[in-house]
Amino acid sequence: MMTTELTAEQIRQYHDEGYLVVENFASDEECQALKGRMAELISDWNVEDTSVFTTKEQARTSDDHFMDSANRISFFLEEDAEKNGMLQKDKSHAINKAGHALHIHDPVFKNFVQSGKVSSAVHKMGYKSPSLVQSMYIFKQPKIGGEVTEHQDSSFLTTNPPSCLGLWVALEDATLENGCLWGRPKSHKGGVYSYFTRNTNPNWKEDGETRMVMKPTSTAPDPKTEGDSYVPLMMKAGDAVFLHGAFMHKSYANKSGKARHSFQLHLVEGPSGGAQWSEGNWLQYPPGQSFAQFENYPQDI
Template sequence: MEQRRLEYLTREQINQFDRDGYLCIRGFLSPEETIGLLDRAKQLLEEFNINDHPKTKFTTGDDNHVGDDYFLTSGDKIRFFLEEDAVDAHGKLTRDKSKAVNKIGHGLHELDPAFRKVTLQNERLKSLVRDLHFHKDPVALQSMVITKQTKIGGEVRQHNDSTFLYTDPPSALGFWFALENCTPENGALSFLPGSHKTTPIVKRFVRLPEGGTGFEDLISPAEVPPKPEGKYVLTECDLVIIHGSVLHKSERNQSLFTRFAYTFHMIDSPPYAVYDEKNWLQPSKELPFSRILTQEA
């Protein structure tokens, strides 16, 4: 069968993504684009009003994941989530508000012109998506700036993205752009190569009927396979494409330097994959998930 003509990626890169479950690409954004996104993120941090903020903290632990209304209704808004160590027992910030935020999300790609241009109006991205051929009709459903603040930027434990952005069948794909240098000291991403082929999605992150969020088992605990063995590989590149099933993590920021990154995710749309009402993030009538390959430039 004749192979499709590639527009951006090489056949070797596509094979590497299939083998490892992630792919590093250098120079995808120009220095001007990267600086523009970083400056815009810092401007958003300076401008947001802490006085009417509910002090929602972002945490990734299975037993204590954020699930209040501020979080659950953030899919079509630009909201700010604080580091666990940035708020004291009395609800007071322990540092300046611009240095207390863990992430900004989850509708940046829709609502902010700078991030929308990179995500939905980017011909290079569309070419890459067509080359990868991971989806039939992809839509963008969430975006974030993750700030990884100095000294308090929290650890993100081993996980895969399809647990949190579940479709049937699983179809999550992440795009992670470094806006600053990523190092072992400030929390660069690391991956377990090939784990997307050996790690099934065994649970999903859902809205609970009684309110809040939690995890729903997809298979019985007795059927959960043992954790895959192997050595995690650190990545220090401009763009990482992340398979929804590959295991990855990042360490706490122990350095004096922030690690700003912009990330967004796409999934396949019906009939190729089903995204249901159990998921924590829901589209609204005013702002449905945007198709990647049919957006006007």
């Protein structure tokens, strides 16, 4: 049976553990619609308009294609998808992800994000005026789907105070073999460990520096000193997991022969909800443009 309303116990679990897996959050029809629409987008995609995406040395690899993708639908290749500038696979099997404004510019993805069950869940988690800042379709390709190193979403989507919430929807089964998510329960209670922020040096390129800098915080401990207490978050197609912005999570490379498609939405509390978007974030909309909002968001919390 489709789950559309979160219970008080589920909300308590989310705040206590830092994450919440919701079974059957998306219907089979919704999963197939998102997968089918992405196949159409890939078919129309000019593969020359892309760059490679990796979570390794991300400060160094933040190129123009990545930095300008905040309000566009852009495509990014897997690290091992090309050699000497030539794709080693068909483009549909070489792509790492598409983002970061599917929820704005594509009607199928927008329809899912704007569904009542998504806004209701966010509302029940206590958000007053959420801004929808980022959406991604992740492919986790067979054999070449790259590792995603441990991280906190609030490091990359920063507000003051921190307010990031992630929604990760499995469009295909996510297993130990094909690179399911792994998370560290209760890790969100330690705060945000680092911030991925723009280099304030205007001459960063001439000085041999990176455009983005990962700055550790002075008050939070290094999570790597607290032991490896990660647990796998295996999910069936249609299941979803809500992730607190400070929740530590990662995924291993996909060495299997089966893909692991997923859709992700990230939101933050808006100014009227008491949070301010950081000017140091990589993700910035052009002047005069603002983040999307839920079109029918409940007003009473």
